[in-house]
Amino acid sequence: DADVTQTPRNRITKTGKRIMLECSQTKGHDRMYWYRQDPGLGLRLIYYSFDVKDINKGEISDGYSVSRQAQAKFSLSLESAIPNQTALYFCATSVGAGRTGELFFGEGSRLTVL
Amino acid sequence: KQEVTQIPAALSVPEGENLVLNCSFTDSAIYNLQWFRQDPGKGLTSLLLIQSSQREQTSGRLNASLDKSSGRSTLYIAASQPGDSATYLCAAYSGGGADGLTFGKGTHLIIQP
Numbered sequence: 001d002a003d004v005t006q007t008p009r010n011r012i013t014k015t016g017k018r019i020m021l022e023c024s025q026t027k028g029h030d031r032m033y034w035y036r037q038d039p040g041l042g043l044r045l046i047y048y049s050f051d052v053k054d055i056n057k058g059e060i061s062d063g064y065s066v067s068r069q070a071q072a073k074f075s076l077s078l079e080s081a082i083p084n085q086t087a088l089y090f091c092a093t094s095v096g097a098g099r100t101g102e103l104f105f106g107e108g109s110r111l112t113v114l
Numbered sequence: 115k116q117e118v119t120q121i122p123a124a125l126s127v128p129e130g131e132n133l134v135l136n137c138s139f140t141d142s143a144i145y146n147l148q149w150f151r152q153d154p155g156k157g158l159t160s161l162l163l164i165q166s167s168q169r170e171q172t173s174g175r176l177n178a179s180l181d182k183s184s185g186r187s188t189l190y191i192a193a194s195q196p197g198d199s200a201t202y203l204c205a206a207y208s209g210g211g212a213d214g215l216t217f218g219k220g221t222h223l224i225i226q227p
Contacts, residue, residue: 004157031212033212040219041219042203042217042218042219042220043203043205043217045212045213045215048211048212050212056211056212058212058213059213088155090157090158092158101146101163102148102160102163103148103150103158103160103205103215104160105150105157105158105159105160106157107156107157108155108156108157110155
């Protein structure tokens, strides 16, 4: 089983719908991240959390929200999806006090907004 | 703001060749640099993490080097195999929380059988 699991792996939805992407990890890491990947733009940070009570915005947080339900669970929500949110979304985890350590990624969730 | 560049964007070589992938960064004050492999439609797999105090790291046929003063890192792949075909990304961490991690756009590598 994967250490970082994302669900769903693929989702097609319509403009205006609410979507939740879920991430769970068995690595025991405190730090969790959500990134999106777009062709030609690379990986961009949406939100990150360094522990259960800590939530921080990344480079492109507008239109997204997150919830850290437990140390092992970090979900990303799109309250009202729009077509330019079509992308490949990745959850990642790391351990490291004070400095970012090695990142471990999930398999990705491909979201298409029509 | 840190910028990370990977050139070339794509590379095709015959099987068995040794090859070097390049990663350059504009701000030399980094804490670490990480190399990843990404297969089509898949997540990123961590290959090597080099801390700022280190010059290189090795794992099997892979060797990554770091030269902070010149703002460069290289990933050396020895005796390439078709299974090495993937996109390789580097990411430099400059501090200041998770925002300080900057990814390159990757080099798409094809190993011809």
